[in-house]
Amino acid sequence: MKFGKTIETSAKELPEDWQPYIIQYKLLKKSIKQIVRELDSTFKTLNLPSPAVLDPEVISLDETLSDIGNTDDMPSSLADSTSDYGSKPKSGLDSMSVLESSLPDKVVSVPEEIAYNIEKDSDGVVHPVITVRIRKPVASAQCDQILELPDVAGLPERTAIILPSGHSSTVSSSSRAPEAVNPAGVSSDIQIRTEVMDDAEETQVTVRLQTDQMFFDQLVRYIERTHAFEQTYTKQYNSNVSALGDELTTVTSPYKHDFEVWREIFRLYIDADVWEHSEGDFRPTNSAKEGQDRFSKFMRHIENIGLTTKFRDPLSGKLLVGFYKLNSELTYLKMLQEMNELAMRKILKKHDKRTQLVSKTQFPRIITIDTSTLTKALIFTIHTELVGIVPQIDDYLCPMCLNIAWRPLRLDCAHVFCSRCVVKASKRCMFDCPVCRAKNAIYNAGVSNIDKALLNFLKLYFPKEVKEKQRDIQQEISHEETSAIVAAHARERPCTIM
Numbered sequence: 001m002k003f004g005k006t007i008e009t010s011a012k013e014l015p016e017d018w019q020p021y022i023i024q025y026k027l028l029k030k031s032i033k034q035i036v037r038e039l040d041s042t043f044k045t046l047n048l049p050s051p052a053v054l055d056p057e058v059i060s061l062d063e064t065l066s067d068i069g070n071t072d073d074m075p076s077s078l079a080d081s082t083s084d085y086g087s088k089p090k091s092g093l094d095s096m097s098v099l100e101s102s103l104p105d106k107v108v109s110v111p112e113e114i115a116y117n118i119e120k121d122s123d124g125v126v127h128p129v130i131t132v133r134i135r136k137p138v139a140s141a142q143c144d145q146i147l148e149l150p151d152v153a154g155l156p157e158r159t160a161i162i163l164p165s166g167h168s169s170t171v172s173s174s175s176r177a178p179e180a181v182n183p184a185g186v187s188s189d190i191q192i193r194t195e196v197m198d199d200a201e202e203t204q205v206t207v208r209l210q211t212d213q214m215f216f217d218q219l220v221r222y223i224e225r226t227h228a229f230e231q232t233y234t235k236q237y238n239s240n241v242s243a244l245g246d247e248l249t250t251v252t253s254p255y256k257h258d259f260e261v262w263r264e265i266f267r268l269y270i271d272a273d274v275w276e277h278s279e280g281d282f283r284p285t286n287s288a289k290e291g292q293d294r295f296s297k298f299m300r301h302i303e304n305i306g307l308t309t310k311f312r313d314p315l316s317g318k319l320l321v322g323f324y325k326l327n328s329e330l331t332y333l334k335m336l337q338e339m340n341e342l343a344m345r346k347i348l349k350k351h352d353k354r355t356q357l358v359s360k361t362q363f364p365r366i367i368t369i370d371t372s373t374l375t376k377a378l379i380f381t382i383h384t385e386l387v388g389i390v391p392q393i394d395d396y397l398c399p400m401c402l403n404i405a406w407r408p409l410r411l412d413c414a415h416v417f418c419s420r421c422v423v424k425a426s427k428r429c430m431f432d433c434p435v436c437r438a439k440n441a442i443y444n445a446g447v448s449n450i451d452k453a454l455l456n457f458l459k460l461y462f463p464k465e466v467k468e469k470q471r472d473i474q475q476e477i478s479h480e481e482t483s484a485i486v487a488a489h490a491r492e493r494p495c496t497i498m
Contacts, residue, residue, distance in 0.1 A: 003025065003346050004025050004026045004029065007022065007025055007339060007342075007343055008026075010335075010339060011339065013335065014332055014335060014336060015332060018332060018336060021225060021226045021229045021336060021340075022336065022339055022340060022343070023219070023222045023223070023226075023339075023340050023343040023344060023347070024222065025343045025346065025347055027218070028215065028218060028219060028347045029347065029350060031211065031214065031215050031218070032215070032350060032351055032354050032355070033354075034211040035209060035211045035212050035215060035351070035354070035355055036354055036355055037211075038209050038210065038211045038212075039209060039212075039355060042190065042207055042209065043207075045190075046132075046190065046205060046207075048132060048134075048205070112133050112134065112135050113131075113132070113133040114130065114131070114132050114133075115130070115131045115132075115133075116128070116129070116130055116131075116357040116358050116359070116362065117129050117131070117362060118216070118359060118362040118363055118365075118366060120366050125217070126213075126216045126217065126220055126363075126366060126367075127208065127213065128208070128209065128212045128213060128216055128357075128359070128362075129206060129207070129208055130206070130207040130208075130209070130357070131204060131205070131206050131207075132204070132205040132207070133202065133203070133204050133205075134202070134203045134204075134205070135200050135201070135202050135203075136200060136201055136203075137199065137200055137201070189206075189207070189208035189210075190205065190206070190207055190208075191205070191206040191207075192204070192205050192206070193206075212355075212357075215351070216359075216363070219344070219347070219363075220367060222340075223340070223344070223367055223369060224367075226336070226340055226369075230333070230337075230374060233333065234374065234377075234378070237326070237329065237378060237381075238378075238381055240322075240326065241326060241381050241382060241385050241386060242385060244319060244322045244323065244326065244386060245385040245386050245389060247315065247319055248262070248319050248386060248389055249389055250315070251313050251315050251316050251319065252389055252390050254460050254461050256313070257312045257313075258310075258311055258312060258313050258316045259390070261307055261310045261311060261316070262316070262390050263390045263391075263392065264307060265302055265307055265320070266386075266387045266390050266392070267392055268298060268301060268302060269298055269387060270387065270392070272294050272295070272297065272298040272301075273286075273294065274286070274291055274294045274295045274298060274327065275291055275330070275375075275379045287334070287338065288331050288332075288334035288335035288338055289335075291327075291330070291331055291334060292331045295327050295328075295331070299324065308320065323386065326382065326386075327382075330375065330378055330379070330382075333374070333375060333378070334371070334375050337369060337370075337371040337374070337375070338371055340369050341369040341371050344363075344369055345360070348360040348363055391457075391461045391462075393462060393465055396454075396458060396462070398416070398417050398418040398421055399415070399417065399434060399435055400417055400418070400421035400425070400434060401418060401420075401421050403418070403469055403472070404418070404458065404462060404465045404466065404469050405417060405418040405454075405458070406418050406419075406420075406458065406466055406469040406470065406473070407419040407420070407450060407455065408450065408451045408454045408455060408458070409422050409445050409449045409450055409451070410449055410450075410451045410454075411433055411438065411441040411442065411444075411445055411449065412438065412441050412444060412445075412449075413433050413435075413436050413438035413441050415433055415435045415436065415438075415441070416451065416454070417434075418469070419450070420473050420476075422442055422445055425442050426442055426443065426445075430442060431443035
């Protein structure tokens with residue numbers, strides 16, 4: 001399936017009011033034909049071969065065209081859209097013969113370099129520029145005149161123009177390709193500068209294609225419009241999260257029945273790694289498809305184990321629907337960004353394939369589509385303002401016994417352990433902190449190190465876990481006392497057989 005058709009099909013998965021913010025790949029693709037026509041007509045006017053028929057090796061740039069056609073790293077929703085892009089085009093003509101046949105009679109000159117750069121002026125307007133450098137013997141130079149022109153937009157220096165034989169001597173601030181040669185009716189800005197050396201004449205031709213300019217202007221407008229939509233949507237999204245968090249606070253009070261249900265729901269949500277969030281550290285986020293699949297699996301799981309039926313407060317059911325909606329919208333945003341990022345890469349590859357220019361490495365330096373920063377920020381908002389409302393037991397475990405840190409002792413190094421583990425470590429002559437190796441941190445710990453605020457917090461939010469830990473501690477103490485009594489009795493009455 002062609003990529004243009006694929007992206008149209010994938011766009012239907014987005015809400016209808018989101019679809020206008022997708023880059024219009026098909027419209028941009030049509031404009032590439034006009035670029036090729038203007039490129040051909042302009043270079044014919046200069047008696048130079050168009051880059052569109054040159055072999056890519058003739059073009060000398062920071063980045064070559066060797067990677068055109070690479071279709072790796074595309075979103076899973078568009079994974080089957082690669083048939084439209086193959087390898088770089090191959091010319092059936094020899095590059096040197098094409099060059100020589102395109103030059104005027106008796107002129108032996110071959111472009112030494114055809115460079116393509118995309119510049120951005122102070123107003124933020126993107127200017128694609130083609131620069132051709134030609135070197136030829138002085139004796140073969142065919143020039144009628146040298147004219148000095150005033151400053152031209154985009155070039156800081158004054159430009160000397162060398163007109164080939166047969167051209168009119170009347171020129172404006174920039175030479176233009178005749179409209180009769182260009183069927184599209186679009187003229188190019190052409191600037192030529194010549195420097196005569198001892199044995200050769202070096203000419204630099206600067207060409208600004210108007211259709212190429214319009215192509216990039218349109219692409220920039222698409223991207224900037226999407227950025228504006230994302231900024232507006234982010235404000236609304238954060239507002240919705242805050243409103244949902246305020247309501248969620250009322251139903252997740254530790255004195256209410258639904259508190260335990262919500263804690264289990266959020267624990268399963270964290271374990272599902274829907275957006276690759278793990279204890280405050282953000283690994284690279286999943287793709288939209290992966291996030292959607294993981295969240296759907298999470299929702300099916302909580303329904304299968306009957307958590308949604310344990311709510312007593314009707315508001316809890318409404319808030320769960322709101323939580324589902326926020327994650328779905330996050331999926332849509334991620335999908336929109338991935339579609340636009342891929343559409344931009346594809347259209348730049350298509351542009352380079354048809355024109356033999358290199359915009360794929362130039363344009364992203366000026367403007368890019370970020371598919372991770374915004375979604376990471378929204379994921380962080382969900383975890384801090386929603387999921388973080390309900391404390392999880394994993395955040396309050398003792399590093400030694402990996403159980404709730406009951407009767408928590410905060411050492412001088414600020415690490416927290418349950419008092420039972422500190423006593424056992426001290427008996428085994430472990431006087432340093434097991435986490436950071438702070439000197440004598442355990443040896444110096446005493447009753448004054450008990451964190452009373454944390455103690456009350458654990459009793460309030462984790463009453464079941466506290467009772468289980470107290471029971472385990474009591475059983476362990478009873479077992480140790482029994483073992484001590486048996487050992488003492490054995491020492492008083494040694495074995496008579498031995």
